Amino acid sequence: MSSAQRPHRVLILGGGFAGVMTAQALERRLGKRRDVEIWLVSRDNFMLFTPLLPEVCSGVLEPRHVVMPLRGMLHHQSTWCITADVEAIDTQGHVVTVMGGDGDPHRLQYDTLVLALGGITHTFGIPGLEEHAVGMKTLADAFGLRNRVIEMLERAELEDDPRIRQADLTFVVGGAGLSGVETAGELEDFVRRVRRHYYPKIGEGDIHTYLVELKNEVLAELPPEMGAFARQRLERRGFEVRLGTPIREVREAEVVIGEGEVIPTRTVVWTGGVRPAPMVARSGVEVDHAGRVKTRPTMETSRSTAFAIGDCAVIPNVEDPDGRPFAPTAQNAVREAKRLAANIVARIDGRPLSPYRYRTIGTLASIGHHTGVGVVFGIRVRGWIAWFMWRGYYWSRVPGINRKVRVGLDWVLTALFGTDPVQLKVEDASSALGSTGRRRAPVRDRDTSD
Amino acid sequence: MSSAQRPHRVLILGGGFAGVMTAQALERRLGKRRDVEIWLVSRDNFMLFTPLLPEVCSGVLEPRHVVMPLRGMLHHQSTWCITADVEAIDTQGHVVTVMGGDGDPHRLQYDTLVLALGGITHTFGIPGLEEHAVGMKTLADAFGLRNRVIEMLERAELEDDPRIRQADLTFVVGGAGLSGVETAGELEDFVRRVRRHYYPKIGEGDIHTYLVELKNEVLAELPPEMGAFARQRLERRGFEVRLGTPIREVREAEVVIGEGEVIPTRTVVWTGGVRPAPMVARSGVEVDHAGRVKTRPTMETSRSTAFAIGDCAVIPNVEDPDGRPFAPTAQNAVREAKRLAANIVARIDGRPLSPYRYRTIGTLASIGHHTGVGVVFGIRVRGWIAWFMWRGYYWSRVPGINRKVRVGLDWVLTALFGTDPVQLKVEDASSALGSTGRRRAPVRDRDTSD
Numbered sequence: 001m002s003s004a005q006r007p008h009r010v011l012i013l014g015g016g017f018a019g020v021m022t023a024q025a026l027e028r029r030l031g032k033r034r035d036v037e038i039w040l041v042s043r044d045n046f047m048l049f050t051p052l053l054p055e056v057c058s059g060v061l062e063p064r065h066v067v068m069p070l071r072g073m074l075h076h077q078s079t080w081c082i083t084a085d086v087e088a089i090d091t092q093g094h095v096v097t098v099m100g101g102d103g104d105p106h107r108l109q110y111d112t113l114v115l116a117l118g119g120i121t122h123t124f125g126i127p128g129l130e131e132h133a134v135g136m137k138t139l140a141d142a143f144g145l146r147n148r149v150i151e152m153l154e155r156a157e158l159e160d161d162p163r164i165r166q167a168d169l170t171f172v173v174g175g176a177g178l179s180g181v182e183t184a185g186e187l188e189d190f191v192r193r194v195r196r197h198y199y200p201k202i203g204e205g206d207i208h209t210y211l212v213e214l215k216n217e218v219l220a221e222l223p224p225e226m227g228a229f230a231r232q233r234l235e236r237r238g239f240e241v242r243l244g245t246p247i248r249e250v251r252e253a254e255v256v257i258g259e260g261e262v263i264p265t266r267t268v269v270w271t272g273g274v275r276p277a278p279m280v281a282r283s284g285v286e287v288d289h290a291g292r293v294k295t296r297p298t299m300e301t302s303r304s305t306a307f308a309i310g311d312c313a314v315i316p317n318v319e320d321p322d323g324r325p326f327a328p329t330a331q332n333a334v335r336e337a338k339r340l341a342a343n344i345v346a347r348i349d350g351r352p353l354s355p356y357r358y359r360t361i362g363t364l365a366s367i368g369h370h371t372g373v374g375v376v377f378g379i380r381v382r383g384w385i386a387w388f389m390w391r392g393y394y395w396s397r398v399p400g401i402n403r404k405v406r407v408g409l410d411w412v413l414t415a416l417f418g419t420d421p422v423q424l425k426v427e428d429a430s431s432a433l434g435s436t437g438r439r440r441a442p443v444r445d446r447d448t449s450d
Numbered sequence: 451m452s453s454a455q456r457p458h459r460v461l462i463l464g465g466g467f468a469g470v471m472t473a474q475a476l477e478r479r480l481g482k483r484r485d486v487e488i489w490l491v492s493r494d495n496f497m498l499f500t501p502l503l504p505e506v507c508s509g510v511l512e513p514r515h516v517v518m519p520l521r522g523m524l525h526h527q528s529t530w531c532i533t534a535d536v537e538a539i540d541t542q543g544h545v546v547t548v549m550g551g552d553g554d555p556h557r558l559q560y561d562t563l564v565l566a567l568g569g570i571t572h573t574f575g576i577p578g579l580e581e582h583a584v585g586m587k588t589l590a591d592a593f594g595l596r597n598r599v600i601e602m603l604e605r606a607e608l609e610d611d612p613r614i615r616q617a618d619l620t621f622v623v624g625g626a627g628l629s630g631v632e633t634a635g636e637l638e639d640f641v642r643r644v645r646r647h648y649y650p651k652i653g654e655g656d657i658h659t660y661l662v663e664l665k666n667e668v669l670a671e672l673p674p675e676m677g678a679f680a681r682q683r684l685e686r687r688g689f690e691v692r693l694g695t696p697i698r699e700v701r702e703a704e705v706v707i708g709e710g711e712v713i714p715t716r717t718v719v720w721t722g723g724v725r726p727a728p729m730v731a732r733s734g735v736e737v738d739h740a741g742r743v744k745t746r747p748t749m750e751t752s753r754s755t756a757f758a759i760g761d762c763a764v765i766p767n768v769e770d771p772d773g774r775p776f777a778p779t780a781q782n783a784v785r786e787a788k789r790l791a792a793n794i795v796a797r798i799d800g801r802p803l804s805p806y807r808y809r810t811i812g813t814l815a816s817i818g819h820h821t822g823v824g825v826v827f828g829i830r831v832r833g834w835i836a837w838f839m840w841r842g843y844y845w846s847r848v849p850g851i852n853r854k855v856r857v858g859l860d861w862v863l864t865a866l867f868g869t870d871p872v873q874l875k876v877e878d879a880s881s882a883l884g885s886t887g888r889r890r891a892p893v894r895d896r897d898t899s900d
């Protein structure tokens with residue numbers, strides 16, 4: 001489709017690790033070439049460094065320090081960053097419809113498409129989960145959970161009714177995988193610390209925390225001993241860990257789990273599922289049962305002009321003896337991006353493509369209280385050494401010296417001064433003066449189901 | 451109303467400088483006394499350090515660093531912080547109705563009331579101002595303006611229509627008092643810096659900035675030469691300064707000023723007026739024509755059990771030869787609070803009250819580009835020395851070593867690394883998983899008035 005007049009346009013959909021790293025790798029590969037241009041469509045004008053999100057929730061890190069402006073990461077004159085939502089993808093007509101800040105739909109044509117739309121939280125149709133639980137995928141999620149927890153402490157401080165008070169002070173995390181355990185560890189740390197320093201009228205013993213998981217193990221991503229270690233540590237810190245236990249229903253002030261056990265709570269965090277962005281399945285490329293794009297080892301899709309990468313793709317691992325595809329991790333996304341950029345340039349230049357190959361360095365999880373668990377180069381680590389490796393690894397991955405310094409200083413200052421219960425409510429940021437400035441309850445009170 | 455059984459309850463309405471400093475001064479005066487308790491009602495669970503708000507807008511400072519958690523500033527066991535909106539004040543019945551996070555109204559009885567509700571933005575009924583302009587009074591205002599400016603740069607980068615593009619890249623500040631000039635200076639600094647580093651496809655000359663003021667001078671709070679200096683500096687940096695010019699009407703993509711001049715713009719910042727919170731006038735105490743509480747020099751109102759302080763009060767200056775009341779500044783609010791706390795304790799103990807007396811140290815304004823103007827101890831200062839004094843003074847006023855270190859480091863790091871165009875959109879922070887996650891346009895597009 002490209003002509004001598006017009007550069008070949010690579011349109012990348014998605015501003016997460018996969019999409020942004022692909023754009024960066026393409027810029028490096030293209031160098032001073034002017035026959036290819038990159039268009040990157042992202043919902044936000046920044047890339048979120050997701051592994052550190054739980055620490056934004058607890059206030060250890062400033063939100064702006066874990067996001068990197070896209071225009072600071074991509075520098076070519078022929079690269080365009082478009083802050084917009086993807087509305088529709090037509091891989092047959094080579095056109096993508098996006099909705100930008102002006103509220104009008106725009107049609108973007110492309111020569112090569114990269115699907116890097118990642119995943120969204122999957123609720124599996126559990127009743128009430130969408131309405132009452134919070135996720136842990138976006139900055140808004142982290143802010144939402146933080147503000148809700150603080151709201152609960154403030155309400156509990158003034159509440160006389162012991163039943164309402166118990167629901168206010170009970171916190172339930174659904175899902176005990178990497179994301180769930182890291183969120184649970186950080187959340188518990190935060191709640192107990194701010195209670196001690198700022199809400200001394202609430203008793204330490206009044207706070208209850210639960211970790212609920214459908215599978216029979218904690219941290220299924222790691223060897224069973226590591227999961228057992230994490231479980232033991234969380235239990236020692238007061239967590240009620242319920243394994244093999246489904247969440248049946250979430251209501252406004254309680255959650256039903258397992259065989260009908262009712263836990264009074266107004267705070268349910270759901271980390272139990274991720275599914276690909278739904279418009280991927282409607283884009284005209286072949287997808288699997290879960291809606292993820294089926295690719296070849298080269299990341300080509302069933303359409304020759306479209307590639308897929310990251311959490312919205314299933315990329316076969318040619319070296320895996322059991323034929324399992326690559327795991328949907330940030331580590332893989334970053335490596336896939338380099339291979340994909342090379343393959344896109346090879347395709348444009350008419351050279352053969354190469355499959356993605358990679359053996360994981362390892363997996364590390366922070367479970368709070370300066371404790372971690374993980375496997376690195378096949379060696380199992382746990383305790384503070386694993387936590388230290390976890391911090392060191394992610395710190396080394398934070399892009400740019402500016403962010404590295406800021407994240408490092410945040411850690412030092414929080415160690416020195418502790419955290420605080422500031423409840424930043426900027427949700428009416430888009431309103432003009434006409435805003436009534438009225439308080440909105442962070443937790444919905446539309447109906448009382450209990 | 452107090453009895454031997456129950457402590458005397460001082461209810462303070464308002465979590466700004468005036469209210470929080472009164473509570474702090476009361477805690478200090480009361481020491482270990484247990485016969486008086488303090489209830490502080492605040493819309494947010496923190497105090498906003500308003501003088502640094504424009505630097506939050508430009509991203510020089512992190513939002514959390516210019517707010518202090520109330521529970522970190524007030525420590526007595528008998529002090530209660532209530533995060534709620536004030537709905538109604540009944541000074542005859544000694545009861546205040548507040549709306550808390552649970553969405554239910556609560557009635558709070560008091561023995562002594564302190565009205566410290568401050569001011570809200572006054573639009574003087576200018577058509578379209580409420581709907582299309584943004585203020586600069588709250589954190590949400592600062593976020594809203596920041597995100598709108600970034601949105602405009604992003605739209606302009608992709609816009610072909612030169613008329614729309616011009617409106618995107620024109621920024622108008624209404625009001626050239628202290629707040630307006632500081633906002634204008636910081637805004638211009640920010641726009642030009644991020645354009646240079648992150649939006650190089652937009653030309654420097656495409657950005658237009660206006661400062662519109664009804665009075666015939668800039669910085670009416672300072673001597674005329676200082677205002678003239680500020681004006682000259684702003685004009686040198688590209689500002690069109692229009693004095694003696696009213697804003698007639700604000701529309702979605704233009705503003706009408708003076709005798710009908712139309713400026714195409716989508717960004718109007720309004721700093722031209724402040725009025726007291728409206729429920730003050732309905733509280734049953736005597737107010738002036740503007741709705742501010744008329745007090746004696748002791749800050750007593752027309753009701754013996756109610757005091758008023760800060761921007762919602764007119765406190766006569768017994769030493770002023772022209773009989774002018776004290777100016778509504780943070781400096782005065784902080785000093786008034788100490789006097790008021792002493793007077794409240796004196797009233798409880800049956801001792802006579804004393805009038806508030808204070809001679810201002812001076813006034814300083816930052817106009818951006820490391821330039822300031824002001825008067826300190828009667829001496830006029832301008833240029834970088836005034837800017838340095840401005841920073842030093844406000845830094846010394848930031849409460850607590852934690853915040854002082856963080857604000858200081860923010861300044862150092864921004865000097866080293868510059869600012870960035872991250873557009874934090876956490877406005878749906880209160881939504882649960884059910885949120886559609888759809889992009890909301892920061893600027894309303896409901897109707898096109900041009």
